Amino acid sequence: MTWFVLIAIVVGVVFGKWVMPAGWEAHLDVITSAALCIMLFGVGIDIGSQREAWSRLWKMGLKVFLVPLMVCIGSLGGAALAGIALGMPFNESAAIGAGFGWYSLSGVLLAKIYSVEIGALAFLTNVSRELMAFLLIPLLAARVGKMAAVAPGGATTMDTTLPLIARVTDPDTAVIALVNGTVLSSLVPLLVPLFINI
Template sequence: MIVIIVACLAGGILIGKLAIFSLSNITNLIITLGLFVLLFSVGIDLGCNKEALRNIREDGIKLFIVPVATVLGTGFGSSLASILLKMPLNETLAVGAGFGWYSLSGVLITQMHSVELGTVAFLSNVIREVIALISIPLISRYIGSFEAVGVAGATAMDTALPVIVKSNSPDIAIYSFISGFLLTLLVPVLVPLALGL
């Protein structure tokens, strides 16, 4: 799975470099359609799996453990980055609060702080997503499925979802979607909050 992900990414970079005209409109359409098909397929899987739906009802509040742990872990990592990189804590917390949603966090931080920090946010969240996509199969195999969901951050509900489901059982899909959804809702709240510290 990791080899396929890296090969697809490298192939996409190569095609993007060799293209004689902009492919961004086409790729945006393909990504959007792909996400719709993916979410529809996950919905079918969940609808067919009565046990997974029953487990969700039984788990209740436990559904929030992964997103809460992700927020706390990201906050800890961002605080450590502040010390190691000698950057202000509010800046590293704001960058981390993107949870992998590079497009929004980069724009928010650029508008609220500076182009430089917005660029750092964009790049660090892109890197987080790429590392997540590559490491999810390994984390799922050697550590655990919920930890794999946490690594994905906000992308657990979209781009990382197929990798998470493929690397685990289909039962994890709803936990992944809920975690990604909640983290996505938190990004526009936590980024400005962190910058205001």
């Protein structure tokens, strides 16, 4: 699965840099949206048909919200620690960490309300986070545990990394991943401005 992801990205970079005719960039957004919709529709069917998993989620209750809480604490703490190592102010590193992998939103938000440089850094950091998530999810699911496989994706576990998590874990974990991504995604537009203004 990791090779599948790596090869797809390399093919994309090569295509974008040397093959793609100029002016196609605008169409890429349409293609991603369409691909994402088709994929999520399929994932939705898969999740919806797991009735047993839904009843189990109901029994799990509030425990399910512990996963996004821990991912949030871990992301902010980790980014702040990295910030100290890189000599960055706390507000910048924490706000970038609060992007939780949602690179488009965190990048644009920070570029608008703070500075273009930090916006670009937030974009690249969260792109890297998504790439790392794609590479780590299959490894974590196989070696560490299913819950650990939900952690690296952050906000992306409700869309782009959800199909991968669903494939390498089980339906229960896919439902938790969906909840995790939804909670974290709704926190991004709140926490990014909050931390940058500290």
